[in-house]
Amino acid sequence: MKPHAEIAEVWPRDGYIRLVGRIHGRPADGSWRLLVTRRARAEQRLDYRARVEGDRFESELPIADLAVPDGAGVEEWDIHLTDGAAELRAGRRLDDICGKKKIMVFPRQLTQDLSVRPYYTVKDNLSLECRTGAAS
Template sequence: MKPHAEMDEVWPRDGRIRLVGRFHGLTGPAAGGWELLLVRRDDTGRSLSHPVRVRGGRFEGELPVTDLAAAGTAGTAAVAEWDVHLTDGTVRLRAGRRLDDIRGKKKIMVFPEQSVPEAGGFRVRPYYTVKDNLSLECRAGGPS
């Protein structure tokens, strides 16, 4: 199994998405300088980063959903998907949940969405992909 950022907790609430996990498969210590890296899954090449706290082989970070609203969904569609990674500037690890023996999390683990009223009802929802990686779905305002 490739090295990755193993997600233990995903907490979408109060206008933030809090992420807690551990490094899996790294060769060497996970020292400071790590950050959450959100990479938009389209041809815009956009990315957002947020600091994380690292202690031992564990990390904890959070991102405000207003940052995603500010990045918008402009571009190819009214829906934007962002893939979650952790990086120290040299190594980039995909965030996901693979060590729990639960396959098909996309249909099993459903997280609540949060809206950003000041951004016209912009909505953000974390989800697991078909490969059990963590991503974020962002939708422009309007009905679900």
């Protein structure tokens, strides 16, 4: 299996999304960062500290950072973990549950004009869906 950041826990609350998991298929030594990449504009990335102990990682990001002034109605952001040499896609593949997109639903968080919801893609990767307008 390809190296990746195996998500164990997703905690969307209090204006943050906290992620906990394990680095799978790659040595976890060195300094790691959480990267959040805007799918429509891959050059737009947000970078956050990731705490790593052994192969376990933990990081969080404020949902307010996902608001973009030029955004369409819906924006999607992809999540990776990086040590500077490699980028590992965040997802959940080791639990033998296929099709998480249809069965695992996370709550939305609202902040003024933005609604943010973590979700699993059809490939069981973790991404974020952002909608403008608090009533979304």
